[in-house]
Amino acid sequence: MSNATLVSTTVNGDPVQFACPTDESLMTALRNRVGLTGVKEGCGTGDCGACSVTLDGSLVCSCLVLGVEAEGREVTTVEGLSEGGELHLLQQKFIDHAALQCGICTPGFLVAAKSLLDRNPNPDETEIRYALAGNLCRCTGYDKIVHAVQAAAKEMRGKDKRSKKGR
Amino acid sequence: MRYATPASAKEAAGLLSKETGAAFLLAGGTDLLVKLKMGMVEPDLVVDIKRIPKIDEIQTSAKGFTIGAAVSGSVIGEHKALKAAWPGVVEAANLIGSDQIQGRATLAGNLCNASPAADSVPAMIAAGAKAVIVGPQKKRTVAVEKVVLGPGQTCLTKGEVIEAITLPKPEPRTGDAYLRFIPRTEMDIAVVGVAISLKLERGVVKKAKVVLGAVAPTAVVVAAGAKALVGSKLDDAALDKLAAACSAACNPINDKRGTVEYRTRVAGVLAKRAAKIAFPRAGGAL
Numbered sequence: 001m002s003n004a005t006l007v008s009t010t011v012n013g014d015p016v017q018f019a020c021p022t023d024e025s026l027m028t029a030l031r032n033r034v035g036l037t038g039v040k041e042g043c044g045t046g047d048c049g050a051c052s053v054t055l056d057g058s059l060v061c062s063c064l065v066l067g068v069e070a071e072g073r074e075v076t077t078v079e080g081l082s083e084g085g086e087l088h089l090l091q092q093k094f095i096d097h098a099a100l101q102c103g104i105c106t107p108g109f110l111v112a113a114k115s116l117l118d119r120n121p122n123p124d125e126t127e128i129r130y131a132l133a134g135n136l137c138r139c140t141g142y143d144k145i146v147h148a149v150q151a152a153a154k155e156m157r158g159k160d161k162r163s164k165k166g167r
Numbered sequence: 168m169r170y171a172t173p174a175s176a177k178e179a180a181g182l183l184s185k186e187t188g189a190a191f192l193l194a195g196g197t198d199l200l201v202k203l204k205m206g207m208v209e210p211d212l213v214v215d216i217k218r219i220p221k222i223d224e225i226q227t228s229a230k231g232f233t234i235g236a237a238v239s240g241s242v243i244g245e246h247k248a249l250k251a252a253w254p255g256v257v258e259a260a261n262l263i264g265s266d267q268i269q270g271r272a273t274l275a276g277n278l279c280n281a282s283p284a285a286d287s288v289p290a291m292i293a294a295g296a297k298a299v300i301v302g303p304q305k306k307r308t309v310a311v312e313k314v315v316l317g318p319g320q321t322c323l324t325k326g327e328v329i330e331a332i333t334l335p336k337p338e339p340r341t342g343d344a345y346l347r348f349i350p351r352t353e354m355d356i357a358v359v360g361v362a363i364s365l366k367l368e369r370g371v372v373k374k375a376k377v378v379l380g381a382v383a384p385t386a387v388v389v390a391a392g393a394k395a396l397v398g399s400k401l402d403d404a405a406l407d408k409l410a411a412a413c414s415a416a417c418n419p420i421n422d423k424r425g426t427v428e429y430r431t432r433v434a435g436v437l438a439k440r441a442a443k444i445a446f447p448r449a450g451g452a453l
Binding site: 005021022023025044045046047049052055058059060061063064065066068069112115116130131133134135 | 170204215241271
């Protein structure tokens with residue numbers, strides 16, 4: 001491996017180091033060097049969103065980021081969504097609403113939907129569809145995905161209210 | 168491929184100018200990494216400007232706004248003062264790609280990629296934006312409309328780096344708008360883009376700037392279209408003249424997104440609609 005550079009970064013809250021060639025994408029580094037295969041390669045050119053992660057909190061296609069750019073940054077992948085072995089509510093709602101079939105787009109949809117709900121806890125259908133326009137799914141026809149996000153958003157808002165009352 | 172993260176724009180310019188191989192600047196990377204993946208470029212050196220202090224910030228002063236070359240579309244969209252001052256520029260920037268692309272793509276990158284269909288470029292020109300260009304020796308400021316020379320070609324010489332885009336503080340009673348036409352509702356490349364900036368005086372258009380995108384090798388400033396609006400309250404006659412001037416200024420290509428005839432017609436229709444959005448933003452009553 002010529003030109004390999006050591007990269008120290010944080011992935012899903014944990015410090016991670018990997019060595020990668022300078023021209024390797026973050027997507028490939030996360031999959032092949034960090035072992036996070038929830039990051040999927042669809043198009044590799046930023047059109048399909050299957051490789052979506054957040055980088056310092058902003059939603060990006062990891063295929064359009066170099067691995068070396070992650071130095072000192074914080075990366076979150078779909079593997080960082082669940083807590084203590086329990087699925088994130090979005091993940092549970094995707095299962096409940098059958099919002100997937102082949103599943104290759106699902107991690108990207110989950111990361112993008114989480115990013116949307118972090119910014120806007122109460123999106124309407126149009127906002128959800130626009131926010132997920134960078135994620136392509138060839139199985140579901142999108143309706144089930146939109147319903148799953150709506151259901152998760154509703155329940156998350158309820159939980160948020162209850163925890164505020166409890167304080 | 169060597170990868171460098173300089174600490175200043177001047178250092179970046181020095182690295183790029185000294186490089187004897189193929190050197191590329193990396194900001195958002197939404198064009199460069201696609202070209203890399205497609206094998207269209209084989210860089211010997213990539214200079215990532217994102218570690219330069221303040222290059223990912225929007226500075227506000229009495230003169231206006233300085234938008235660092237690494238400021239992403241999503242940051243632009245969340246900047247309330249910028250949105251209030253130049254809503255058309257913000258709309259144009261935010262139309263580019265998906266949320267994922269918005270997390271990375273920059274105004275300076277959209278300009279340097281020099282696509283005829285770049286959404287933010289007509290809007291920046293209509294708003295009077297300038298590019299702050301740092302070279303290995305000197306710094307210069309160039310109006311955005313002078314930067315793009317042709318598809319994929321800019322006025323930047325070897326080693327020159329755009330450090331920031333500046334937008335003036337809008338004069339009172341100014342409003343701008345950008346509209347693009349695409350066959351889908353999202354995630355597509357402009358068939359036609361129209362940016363219009365208007366300044367009113369006593370409810371009448373005093374100054375106007377009309378700029379078309381995707382209908383010629385570069386964005387086109389339509390002086391005759393601006394002239395058609397000056398002195399009007401955007402009555403039908405003025406709007407018809409605007410549309411005719413915009414259609415006449417088109418020099419488009421035929422491609423899968425639109426024919427020459429179609430683009431020429433749509434440019435006029437879209438210009439009318441953009442003017443009707445800019446006018447009330449400038450305080451005018453339609």
